[in-house]
Amino acid sequence: MRPGRTIGTAAGLAVWAAIALVWTSLAGSDLGGSPARVIGVGIPLLAGPGLGFVLLLNIADPLLSLVIAVSLGCATLVVGAQISLYSGHWSPPVVIVSQLACTVLISAAASIRGAIAKQRREAGPVAG
Amino acid sequence: MISNSVTRYPSPPGPPDAAHDEEAARAAGASHQDPRHGILRAGAKPAVLVAGVVTGYVLIRGRADGNIGPWGIIEALPRPYLLLLLLPAIVFFHELRRGMSRAILSLALVAQVITIYGSVAFSESMPRFATAWLHAGFTTQILQTGETATGMDARFSWPGFFAAAGVFSEAVGLEPLSLLRWAPMCFALLFLAPLALLFRALHGSARVRWAGLWVFTVANWVGQDYFAPQAFAFFLHLAGLSVVTAVFLGGARGVTRSRPAGRIRALLTLPADVNPEGAAVTHGQRSFLIVSLVIVSAAVAMSHQLTPFMLAMTLCLLALTGVLRIALLPLATVIVTVGWLCYGAQDYWNGHMSAIFGSAGQVSSVVSSGVGSRIVGSTVHQVIVNLRIATAGIMWLLASAGLIHLLRSKKYGLILGIIAGAPFLMLGLQDYGGEGMLRVYLFSLPATALLAAHACVSLAARSRPVAAVVAVAGLLVLPVSLVARYGNESYEHVSAQEGAAVAALYDIAPHGSTLVCLSPNLSWRNIGLSQYDYAQAVLDQFAVRRVDLAIAAMGTNPKGAYLIVTRGQIAYGEEVYGLPADWGRSVQRDIVRSRRFTTVFHNDDATVYRLEPVKEARR
Numbered sequence: 001m002r003p004g005r006t007i008g009t010a011a012g013l014a015v016w017a018a019i020a021l022v023w024t025s026l027a028g029s030d031l032g033g034s035p036a037r038v039i040g041v042g043i044p045l046l047a048g049p050g051l052g053f054v055l056l057l058n059i060a061d062p063l064l065s066l067v068i069a070v071s072l073g074c075a076t077l078v079v080g081a082q083i084s085l086y087s088g089h090w091s092p093p094v095v096i097v098s099q100l101a102c103t104v105l106i107s108a109a110a111s112i113r114g115a116i117a118k119q120r121r122e123a124g125p126v127a128g
Numbered sequence: 129m130i131s132n133s134v135t136r137y138p139s140p141p142g143p144p145d146a147a148h149d150e151e152a153a154r155a156a157g158a159s160h161q162d163p164r165h166g167i168l169r170a171g172a173k174p175a176v177l178v179a180g181v182v183t184g185y186v187l188i189r190g191r192a193d194g195n196i197g198p199w200g201i202i203e204a205l206p207r208p209y210l211l212l213l214l215l216p217a218i219v220f221f222h223e224l225r226r227g228m229s230r231a232i233l234s235l236a237l238v239a240q241v242i243t244i245y246g247s248v249a250f251s252e253s254m255p256r257f258a259t260a261w262l263h264a265g266f267t268t269q270i271l272q273t274g275e276t277a278t279g280m281d282a283r284f285s286w287p288g289f290f291a292a293a294g295v296f297s298e299a300v301g302l303e304p305l306s307l308l309r310w311a312p313m314c315f316a317l318l319f320l321a322p323l324a325l326l327f328r329a330l331h332g333s334a335r336v337r338w339a340g341l342w343v344f345t346v347a348n349w350v351g352q353d354y355f356a357p358q359a360f361a362f363f364l365h366l367a368g369l370s371v372v373t374a375v376f377l378g379g380a381r382g383v384t385r386s387r388p389a390g391r392i393r394a395l396l397t398l399p400a401d402v403n404p405e406g407a408a409v410t411h412g413q414r415s416f417l418i419v420s421l422v423i424v425s426a427a428v429a430m431s432h433q434l435t436p437f438m439l440a441m442t443l444c445l446l447a448l449t450g451v452l453r454i455a456l457l458p459l460a461t462v463i464v465t466v467g468w469l470c471y472g473a474q475d476y477w478n479g480h481m482s483a484i485f486g487s488a489g490q491v492s493s494v495v496s497s498g499v500g501s502r503i504v505g506s507t508v509h510q511v512i513v514n515l516r517i518a519t520a521g522i523m524w525l526l527a528s529a530g531l532i533h534l535l536r537s538k539k540y541g542l543i544l545g546i547i548a549g550a551p552f553l554m555l556g557l558q559d560y561g562g563e564g565m566l567r568v569y570l571f572s573l574p575a576t577a578l579l580a581a582h583a584c585v586s587l588a589a590r591s592r593p594v595a596a597v598v599a600v601a602g603l604l605v606l607p608v609s610l611v612a613r614y615g616n617e618s619y620e621h622v623s624a625q626e627g628a629a630v631a632a633l634y635d636i637a638p639h640g641s642t643l644v645c646l647s648p649n650l651s652w653r654n655i656g657l658s659q660y661d662y663a664q665a666v667l668d669q670f671a672v673r674r675v676d677l678a679i680a681a682m683g684t685n686p687k688g689a690y691l692i693v694t695r696g697q698i699a700y701g702e703e704v705y706g707l708p709a710d711w712g713r714s715v716q717r718d719i720v721r722s723r724r725f726t727t728v729f730h731n732d733d734a735t736v737y738r739l740e741p742v743k744e745a746r747r
Contacts, residue, residue: 034301042300053420057413064374067322071367072420074292074360075427081291082430086472090274092298 019044019104045099047073052106056113076102173219173232177239180215184243185250187212192251193623198508198703201247201614201621202607209247213610214603216240220342221599224335233338237320240345244606245313248614254622254651255308260355261622261651266290267297267304269657277658285476286468288430289357304355305654311355316345318363319353326370327578329377330544333585340581346605347523347577349516349612350570361435364428366574368421368439369547375417376454377446377543418457425461429468434554436465438571442550451543505704512615519612520569523576530579533586548575619700622651626694629734630654633692636728636736642689644682646670646697646715661685667697671707675718682739689739691725696733 050072054065080095187209195204202210216239223232248256255261266283270276271294276284284290297304323344327337353359429436443458452458527548534541551571555564584602588595614620630652637643639659645652647667661683669678682689698712716735719725725737 038300038302042296045296045299050420053416057416059413061374063321063325063328064371067325067367067370068417068420070318070321071364071371071424075364075420075424077295078288078292078427078430079423081295082288085270085274085276085287085291088274090270092271092295095295096299 044103045073045096046070046077048099048103049073049076049106052103052110055110056106058110058114073099170229170232173223174235177216177219177235180212181239181242181246184209184212184246188247188251190251190253192248192617192621193253193625196617196621198506198618199611199615200512200617201251202610204251204617205247210607213243213247213606216243217342217603217606220338221602224338225595228334228338237338237341237345238317240342241313241316241320244345244610244613245316247610248617248621249309249313252309252621253624254627255305255355256617256621256651257308257351257354258620258649258651260308260311261305261654263290263293263355263357264304264308265653265655265657267293268655270294271298271304273658280658282433282476283357285473286357286430286432288427289360289432292360292431293355308355311359312353315353315359315363316348319344319348319366322363322366322370323574323577325374326366326574329370329373330547330575331578331582333582336578336582336585339585340578342602343581343584344573344577346602346609347519347580348570348573349519349609350566351613352566352570357432358435361428361432362570364424364431365435365439365571368424368428369442369574371417371421372443372446372452372457373543375414376452376457418454418460421457422460422464425464426468429465430472433473434567436461436468438551438554438567440465441553442547445546445550446543449542449546451546505706506702509615509703509706512611515608515615516612519608523569523573523580526580526583527576528579530581530583530586534579534582544575544579548572548579616703619647619649619696619703621696623695623733625731625733626651626696629692629694629729629731629736632729633690633736636738637690638687640685641687642683642685644678644689644691646691646693647700649700650692650694650697652692663689666691667701667705670715670718671701671705671711673714673718675722675724679722679724679739690728691719691737691739692734693719693737694734 047069050069053072054069059065059068077095077099080098081092084090084092084095187206188204191206192201192204197203216236220233220236220240223229223236255264263283266281266287267290270287270290276287293304293307297307320341323341324337327340331337331340352362425436425439428439440458440461443452443461446452447455447458531541531545531548534544549572551568554568554571584598588598630650633643633652634656637660639656640661642661642663643652644663645665648665650665653662663682666678666681669675669681678691682691693715695712698715701707701711702709719737724740724742726740727735728738729736
């Protein structure tokens, strides 16, 4: 496994929690249509789950990571919105929260996985 | 690992490849070794690009209203803007020949996209294009009701994009109509990343790959990148295809050159300098990537009628030729596509099978309906349509030259040929409302752009004068591309006054009333899609000056009927129907003489009429 860009457990989880907090507060703010809200909420909404997936997989190629992050994020948004629509319980806020939850959970899993991998590397090879 | 499954060839001499790139860069950089000028030079190009974009924005902001003529947006742009349009191309070509800095090439490419798409986004006061307004209406409909109303429009059977756009607009706090202006530019920028990945997997020369990105940006005149499911699905299609080629493309193993099949497989085999990152993905990562690609395919299948078939067709062809070494992925794409057609789009295909497959096998009629039927209207309009056909023809010609060059040098040409050729299979199945040829051009463009770039770079590599001629031809293509892309702007753009008239119509007309437009290019239906009765356009009746037939077509709705006449609709009659220049005045005269209409709103660009009942008009 090549070294990736996953963040260590505690710091990583704190970062993802902070991102979730800022995102939620921006999405619920009165800054309708402001560039801050479009960039701060729109981009993570479209690319968040995909970015989490890329971190989890520890893909080293930046171009491949970018393409997967954006396309998978957009695809999960479509699937989430479609489920909400066809289930008869149409609710954009629920879809937004589920995208956020996906992002945070997958990224947190990536952080934990990264920390475990780091710990194993630091422990070194076990003498046989 | 992919590297194990790829048969590597030593690079033969001839077409540009990675070794050629290094040699060219060394030769170009030999005279520029002084490090003192390095920083200045590195900063100069980005500064020029940023200054060019900002100046362009200031120059054309809000200039379009009242200045657009029959040749489209180019007539509304001041001459200096046309020079600014060339600026990113000049920087790009210079960097392509000299430095090959990724940052500067990327910046120049982004600046090129902004100057092309900004020519309308910056200059027009309202979001453009009637279909985009209707798509904003679909999004608003879903946002307000949580229902798709599949009986209203076939597109509601594939609501994925509209539902996602609704969630996005809710999240960022913008009306769906506000997303229209910047959507084309954002899509054009989004396309670049998967294209770069696709090109990296298919060509060894970075110079050709960068040139391919520029060719794609300039040659993509088809205008399918507005706020629409096809633009979104095309991005996902590119992303899926690029990940597949970057990660799963293996080339043929066990090449036997003695047999014809072996020779074909040898042509498909990737050389050593292509797809260098392919090996950087582990077996476990590949399994997860397959899952993610199935999710992407599902999103494409839920969003658009045509794109999932294009994706499935391309992947199946790659699998059948043995280049794609996992059959699971094309199979999953087919299952997801057919599955959605059977479940989600059931309302559509029940009773519309002839619309879907009625033109199967009729290739010549699909081509003639897609090409011949468009060469109509005013002389200028016909010239613009012919210009588009010529652009497509030149692209395919250049791509053919590139393909032959690659095949002759035994370099991965056939893979590109498959990706470029797969969309043509659609012509045997569907005419897509007469737009089949447009879609074929768009879906083959990623591969044809790379092949054309290969042909151009190979040509430019011969000598300096030839390179200069190729560069000048590239610069001259830019204004031509602007005419091909935005040549219909006289009737596709929406002036501030027309926007005000549409807003007034929705204020005045009570819910349930009948709304009628003169021609189908009116930008409306962005709100109240299910709250009004939208009748057929009455252009045919007014074109033959039969206002009585137009009144009959408006029906007898007790809640009232409203007719809206705008500048754009009059221009549509002149350009597309070839009606005389004073046609607009005759429409107004006929309406007044009929004594059946009352003017309820009027400004310089639009008038809204209410149709009065017969007895009131007599009184």
